[in-house]
Each structure stands twice: as structure tokens, then as C-alpha cells.
Amino acid sequence: xDLINSIKISTAGMRVQGTRLRVISENIxxxxxxxxxxxxxxxxxxxxxxxxxxxxxxxxxRITVDKILVDKGAFEKKFDxxxxxxxxxxxxxxxxxxxxxxxxxxxxAQRSYEANLSIINVSKAC
Numbered sequence: 001x002d003l004i005n006s007i008k009i010s011t012a013g014m015r016v017q018g019t020r021l022r023v024i025s026e027n028i029x030x031x032x033x034x035x036x037x038x039x040x041x042x043x044x045x046x047x048x049x050x051x052x053x054x055x056x057x058x059x060x061x062r063i064t065v066d067k068i069l070v071d072k073g074a075f076e077k078k079f080d081x082x083x084x085x086x087x088x089x090x091x092x093x094x095x096x097x098x099x100x101x102x103x104x105x106x107x108x109a110q111r112s113y114e115a116n117l118s119i120i121n122v123s124k125a126c
Contacts, residue, residue: 012062013116
């Protein structure tokens with residue numbers, strides 16, 4: 001594999017990890033977002049799905065973003081009878097975002113991004 005092809009594969013990896021980092025950042029930013037009114041849902045966590053595609057220009061496979069999926073997991077509830085979105089029992093649904101999980105995912109995405117960047121630097125040095 002030549003220099004240009006290895007750089008194309010690595011930049012594709014950096015692109016998908018960049019998208020993943022943006023989605024994780026959105027999840028963290030909305031971790032405390034509550035619904036506006038009764039019956040409304042709070043923010044739902046998003047996840048990035050990847051797929052390998054055949055790139056005939058480099059005669060190899062590279063990764064792309066397949067979909068940005070919405071996590072259909074259940075919402076937790078917290079007791080806040082004064083909130084406008086509280087149900088008849090005084091509970092408000094909260095987003096299904098766990099900041100600790102998001103931070104771990106973010107660290108993994110950062111490491112993958114850095115690994116692809118290192119491959120580009122090594123390719124250029126050879």
C-alpha cells in the first residue's frame with residue numbers, strides 16, 4: 001500500500017471518530033435537559049454506527065459513518081413535583097445519558113483519532 005492510500009484510510013478513521021466525538025459532546029451537553037411539559041420526552045442519547053466500505057480508488061476498505069442512532073433505552077425518573085413536566089405522582093423523566101459512560105466513550109474516540117493521526121505521521125516518515 002502506498003503513502004496516499006494509507007493516508008486516505010487514516011483520514012477516514014479520523015473523520016468517523018470526529019463525528020463520534022461531536023455526538024458524544026451533544027450527549028454530555030444534554031445530560032441534564034428535562035422535558036418542557038407533561039407527556040414530553042427528555043433528550044435521548046445518540047450513538048454512532050460505523051460501516052466498512054470498499055473504496056476502489058485505493059483498492060481497499062475504509063470506514064464511514066453508517067447512522068446516528070437514537071438510544072431507545074428507558075428514562076429514569078426523579079422526584080420534582082414543582083417541575084412543569086412532572087407527572088401526576090411528581091416525577092420527571094430524565095435523559096438516558098450517563099456522563100461517566102460518555103466520558104469513557106469520548107476517551108476511546110480520542111485514542112482512536114490519535115492512533116490514526118500517528119499512522120499518517122509514520123507513513124509520511126517512511
